[in-house]
Amino acid sequence: MPEPTLHSNGVPIPFSPDLFAPLRASADLLHDPAALRRRLGADGYVYLPGALDRAAVLRLRGAYFSLLPEGYLAAGSRPEDGLFSGRVPAGLAEYGVAGHPAHAFVRSRAFEEFTADPFLAALARELLGGDAWMLPRRILRHFHRGSGRASRAHVDLDYMNALSTAPRVLTLWIPVGDCPPRTGSLVYLEGSHTLAPEEYEPLRDKGDRPGDRRPISHDLELTARHLGRRWLWADFAAGDLVVHVPRIVHASLDTTTDAMRLSADVRFVRSDDTPDPRWLAPWSADDGA
Template identity: 35%
Template sequence: MSIAAEAEQICRPEFPLAAHGKTLPAERTGWLMPTDPVIGVDPIRRRYQHDGYVWLKGLLPRADVIDFRHWVFERLAETGLVEPGSDFSLGIASAGGFDRSLADRRLMSLVRSAAYEGFCAQPLLVRFMDDFLQGISYLHKRKIMRFVQPGSLTATPAHYDLVYLRGGTSRLVTTWIPIGDTPAEMGGLVYLEGSHALGTKMEAEFRAASGDLSPEEQISAYNSHMSEGGWVSKDLPDMAERFDTRWLAADYEAGDVVLHSPYMIHASTINQDRSRRLRLSTDIRYQNVDDEIDVRWNNHWSLGDML
């Protein structure tokens, strides 16, 4: 069976997706279309340009992704985050509390590690990005890795990425990698269908209205013309209704990679996994090395760095 045919048979989540105290209604929820990488880079690029995203199934070796998941949680175990005695590759959340401060410090160490750099810049992915970007690809130094506990109210509000990268080219590509199987109920990324056109319009309106801002403010997500933190909205159902569209979710698997446009509006939902698995993912940015690079992203990610 083809991947496209399989997409028609994807099971819906066992319960509705939710974020920020609001539930996504079934009529405003849809599913991402998976893409088999074997179709070739040119059709992949065309699909990305048309849809604003491309969900590449099994681009990376599944075993390598699971091994990296094990490596991360093994190093976070001392914080109390992971269930004692459990398989680290499963990433089962501890039933008790954990030391959040220690976990944050350890996470900042992990994103500076050679192992994480190697995962984000593994040769297979770099070669693909070279082809996709039609040149030599550049990986931004600021790379983000997140874990989300089951039952946590943590969810990323709706936004488009260029808000945080205005100091460089707009021809960058966000690469989102689920580190482990991440069915929709675990709270992976959701995308507002067709919203790359909407994000482009919003950014053009911002630029037209930003003449009264200093150069520093014009590239900042935290300025007088932007909503709090650069978010578009925390009310996902309202956004889908207002723009008469749907939020697209997916049952991601280890080895999958999602590329999305810097104008594509996306968010996350809360982790409702009943097996108590921690969601683990990384979002990184690639661009052509010959294009202008936002110098603010030439430092490692730090909590509270205002980007």
């Protein structure tokens, strides 16, 4: 079980039954696309423990962490463990911009091959109910303890709204390594894909990023209480996968373990829809999208 108090962006949230509940696992529906689609519609996500090859996920983890400069990883540890030394070596480029390993990694053959797994495309096709393709902007997220950084509560659609019609799009969130809540896992606000945006609009006024209306809130307890819903969590392991719809509110917790949080989010869009043009180039942390 997680600690009695978790944090997101440095803000505490009690791990209590009025604020947290478990994600519902749907791996048993993988053989039944229609039922899986219904579950996605009902819950706004499908959580698929063990859907991916754990060894392949851990290889990907090792491939990324082996690119970090000397001194970043704990002495004597393996890249695959992704253990933080407690010190970011001086001179490293800002996270995810050209010159940082994450920027190179999303353009690497290892990442390309991993995300090209036909299982992912087939799953997206089944859930979108038609031909779909993967948007080139695929994000790698790496957090270490002490950074006080996590993803604020948001809906993906607010980052993909350049067109007047919303594309039919799905996000596949892939923890690249074991990721319990204390390592900074993703949490979903129960049933929040059915909320009208006006219901969470007031929260944006109290955010920690004045001038950016896209995040809903950095304060997960305030968000849960304002909307009267719990955060759904899981003890994610390498090989797990969650698919979510673009209107579900989600966020991540702070990393407090030596094991660093690494994840990838990839998005698939229906082939007969026009995607937001900002998602057509490989991700860079400073691309403004």
